[in-house]
Amino acid sequence: MTDATQPSVPVATVRALLVRQFPQWAHLPVTAGPSAGAGNALFRLGDDLVVRLPLHPGSAAAVALELTWLPRLAPRLPLAIPIPVAAGVPDETFPWPWAAFRWLPGTSVDTFQDIDHRDVAERLGQFVAALRNTDVTGAPASLRPHPLEGDDSEVRSDIRMLDAAGRSSISTCWEWATRPSTWCRRGHC
Structure with a gap:
């Protein structure tokens, strides 16, 4: 926007x-x-x-x-x-x-009424895991002024709402995804 x-x-x-x-x-x-x-x-x-x-x-x-x-x-x-x-x-x-x-065709996930949230979380987790396990030797430092950790209040709020509705089990995945890793320690996030 x-x-x-x-x-x-x-x-x-x-x-x-x-x-x-x-x-x-x-x-x-x-x-x-x-x-x-x-x-x-x-x-x-x-x-x-x-x-x-x-x-x-x-x-x-x-x-x-x-x-x-x-x-x-x-x-x-x-x-x-x-x-x-x-x-x-x-x-x-x-x-x-x-x-x-x-162009990558698709629509926003929030446009679907019946969606398998577990499937979405699993695919996202697989993506994050693959990204974190990719060798980035030679990559420049991130252009982000700070890591995602600490800049995720909106995501955490959304996770709490999904958890309350019994439709999510991604809190642990988000914690893992935002935890400083070797990738982050090398200045890539």
């Missing part, structure tokens, strides 16, 4: 970047993204791609890391993650590096 202090990026900016840097995609339809976060503006590009434009210098710094590390992590993880297909560069139209990724 965006707020009044966050810059907005018009579709015309994406179109101009494509014309200059990736003319092979300039004919594809560009639509404002399915969601907007605090770090990136998202735009669908045709049926198979998504363009992510960083909205501040911190998100811009992550682009190079994503271009390098997402392809390395993807084959080691049990769930699909965005795979970059193109790296855009700053120009007079847009001040920061940006990227295009393969």
Whole structure:
């Protein structure tokens, strides 16, 4: 979600970047993204791609890391993650590096009425376990100013609500996932 202090990026900016840097995609339809976060503006590009434009210098710094590390992590993880297909560069139209990724189709888990919460928790746990067990030798330190531990009050509140409804057993998984690990001690979170 965006707020009044966050810059907005018009579709015309994406179109101009494509014309200059990736003319092979300039004919594809560009639509404002399915969601907007605090770090990136998202735009669908045709049926198979998504363009992510960083909205501040911190998100811009992550682009190079994503271009390098997402392809390395993807084959080691049990769930699909965005795979970059193109790296855009700053120009007079847009001040920061940006990227295009393969579109991952799906919907938000909160749109389903009947969902197997145990299955969701197990898949998430498998993903976290695979990520934590991935060799990250040579990876740069995280761009996050602090680890997730201590920045999870909303997640903990959601877990308590699910526990109270008898639909969750993920408290232990969350504790394990946020516990400092070898990964964290090497400065990667």
